[in-house]
Amino acid sequence: MTLEETMLNQELENVDLSKITALQQKRTIAFINHFVLTNVQFLNNFMKKCEQKLMNFERKLEKVNAAMVLLEARLSSIPELNTPTPATEDIVDSKPAAEAQDTLPKEDAPTTDLPQVETTTESTEPTETKQARPEYDRFVKMVQVGVPLQAVKLKVGLEGLDPNVLDEILGK
Structure with a gap:
């Protein structure tokens, strides 16, 4: 332990916690609410972007699947191949x-x-x-x-x- 830490510990031992004023509850609740609100907004935006990207990928995959079905139909219409x-x-x-x-x-x-x-x-x-x-x-x-x-x-x-x-x- 350094000298500063020992001095801080000694001062904290001498402090009477019953004489210290409490933190303002409204201010603490406001900080917590702000923290929760910003995190929820961030997670909602992140989820929305992920869902949009998945939907775009799903559309592209459906287009490729439709193209494969059309190609198979075209190939099956060629009598030499059948x-x-x-x-x-x-x-x-x-x-x-x-x-x-x-x-x-x-x-x-x-x-x-x-x-x-x-x-x-x-x-x-x-x-x-x-x-x-x-x-x-x-x-x-x-x-x-x-x-x-x-x-x-x-x-x-x-x-x-x-x-x-x-x-x-x-x-x-």
């Missing part, structure tokens, strides 16, 4: 012929066949794995049509499926 194509079997059968063309020297191989070979090898991988997981077919079609992958993954998650399986199907 029916399985028998052309996938032809692509798998033509793969050995395409590999034989790759063994030819580049001068002999026509340049128009090279891009076709690349697209056929890419399209055969998803079809092989799609047969094992038919519930992911429409999501793969959404990605092929041009829907952003992250949006499709979000939709896969909302459907209760694993978004990582979609990555495996797409070969990414």
Whole structure:
């Protein structure tokens, strides 16, 4: 303890508390009321701002959901996406012929066949794995049509499926 503290303690011991006048009750109540009022106003404003932000976020989320529903409706109206194509079997059968063309020297191989070979090898991988997981077919079609992958993954998650399986199907 410092010297000041000891002197203060000694003075307080010598003071008769019954002779000291009481604090003004009206003034004390006014301070407490002011404190409570300002804190309640602050909390009400804070709550109002939070609620407004949540409502704005909810509106944006509803707009995104409506856009996804419209997109799904548009995708379901495309007949090529709703029916399985028998052309996938032809692509798998033509793969050995395409590999034989790759063994030819580049001068002999026509340049128009090279891009076709690349697209056929890419399209055969998803079809092989799609047969094992038919519930992911429409999501793969959404990605092929041009829907952003992250949006499709979000939709896969909302459907209760694993978004990582979609990555495996797409070969990414």
